[in-house]
Amino acid sequence: MNILVLGAGQLARMMSLAGAPLNLNIISYDVGSKQLMHPLTLHVIDQSLTEAIAECDAITAEFEHIPDDVLTECSVSGKFYPGKQAIKIGGDRSLEKALLGKTCVPCAPYQLITERSHLNNAIDDPGLPLVIKTCQAGYDGKGQWRIKSDSNVEQIWSEMSDFLAAGSNDAPHSIIAEKMIPFQREVSVIGARDKFGNTAIYPVTENEHTGGVLTLSVAKAISQDIQQQAMDAFNRLVSEMDYVGVLAIEFFDVDGKLMVNEIAPRVHNSGHWTQQGTLCSQFENHLRAVAGLPLGATEMIGPSAMINVLGQADIPVEVLSVPDVTSHWYGKAQRPGRKMGHINVVAETEQLLGEKLVALAAFLPEEDYPGVARRGKDLTQN
The missing domain is CATH 3.30.1490.20 (ATP-grasp fold, A domain)
Incomplete structure (x- = not known):
């Protein structure tokens, strides 16, 4: 089965890696250059967008800011998931706020x-x-x-x-x-919905941002009330949009009550931990949904964390000496602050996850990887 992804960045790359074992062939369309390419090799494919749409079995997107004419052409094919309107909502906060109001999902x-x-x-x-x-x-x-x-x-x-x-x-x-809402923490939930209305939702993840950019995500035990609030919001939104694929929702936790910060109609940075932390990653579940395949399991294998690599050309090799640590690279040219890759770590317990983060912090400078040491110490002391 051939799946066309609008966008040729790291999310399309990771979809390609997740799709191969399912015999799903991923082709990317770079909306900037207007070229079709393989998302891993970046080999340019001599084909027009119209030809690619005709030959593919499903179409999806890795980001929201896509020209309207491209969205329209994909939409009229009847193969585009989650669909033009969902992508437009994700790229326009005024449309997003209107959706939240219509579905009675709390926001600021x-x-x-x-x-x-x-x-x-x-x-x-x-x-x-x-x-x-x-x-x-x-x-x-x-x-x-x-x-x-x-x-x-x-x-x-x-x-x-x-x-x-x-x-x-x-x-x-x-x-x-x-x-401006005073909040205790930022969390997110990621889930998938298939063409038949079935959903599979991952555990709520705690996120830390530095300068507005996600630097660290931790998936661990969380209160059932918080998980239920997040799931309720997810189900309301995907039902209203008749959504197919993975949807991410970022929240502020305000004294135990969740308020939506923003939504993303795609696989999301705060869900990268699912590559090693679950049996079926967000990338695989997104592809399963748009391809019409059954959704996979979303339960945690164990407490997990994702550390973004921002602007670094490489990481110390010692990082990979820490047990159950995996690196993921995006094949990008180095640039200050750019998302170059990420590091995933999974453990059997929160205590062990904290110990592994502390071990990683010995090799990862605080100025480049903020919060890793502190969060590791917090987990070891809980």
Whole structure:
């Protein structure tokens, strides 16, 4: 079976690796160069997008910011999962907020901004402090501002107005102002839904970000109440969208109540731990869903962690001397802050996971791998 993936980055690469044992052949479409290629070798395939759509059995996407004409052409084929609307929602926070409101899934109070008067309204209600996010083209902490007092409003509005002015009638730009919510931790849930409405949901994962970029994810025992809240949100959203594939939802944990930060209609960085931490990874389950295959098991093999490798050309070889540690590389050119790969570690108990993170921290400098040592010590002391 041939599956076309819109996008040719690391997520398509990992889908290709997961698909091979299932006899699923993955072909990528690089929306920037408009070329078809193999996601592992990057060998260019002499074929048009139209020809690839005709020959493939299913189409999916590895990211949200895809030109509308490409989404439309894939959608009319009847082979595109999770579908045009789901991808559009994932790439536009205003559509995302509308979906959350329609499904009664909690999120922070917000105000949509397309002109200065809307910002003034947001300062009054929901009120300062505010987190300002672009509705389109924002990722990994980019396209965001924070207003904590009136003193920096003018400077921030100048930058916001530049973004709004860059939009067009066909592709207007908008901005969301959200109430800044004090939260105890950030968590996420990842699950898959097949074409028949069956779901398979992974355990909730605790995430740590540095400068808006995910640096560390830990999957371990979590309260049943938190897991149930996350699963309820997942089921409401996928049911409303008639979703097929893997969906990720990021939450703020506010005194034991989950509030959605954002959703991603695709496999997600915070789910990379599933490659070694479960019998069926998020990549395999996504492919199973879009290919019409039965979904796989999502239970943890054991407490697990994922450490992002950001901007590093390599990792110390000693990392691989720690038991049950696996490295994954994306084949990218080195660039500061760029996601170059990740490290997965799995253990039999949380105590042992903590010990392994402490061992890894001896080889991974804190400035490049923030939080690994601290989180390891926390786990060993619980």
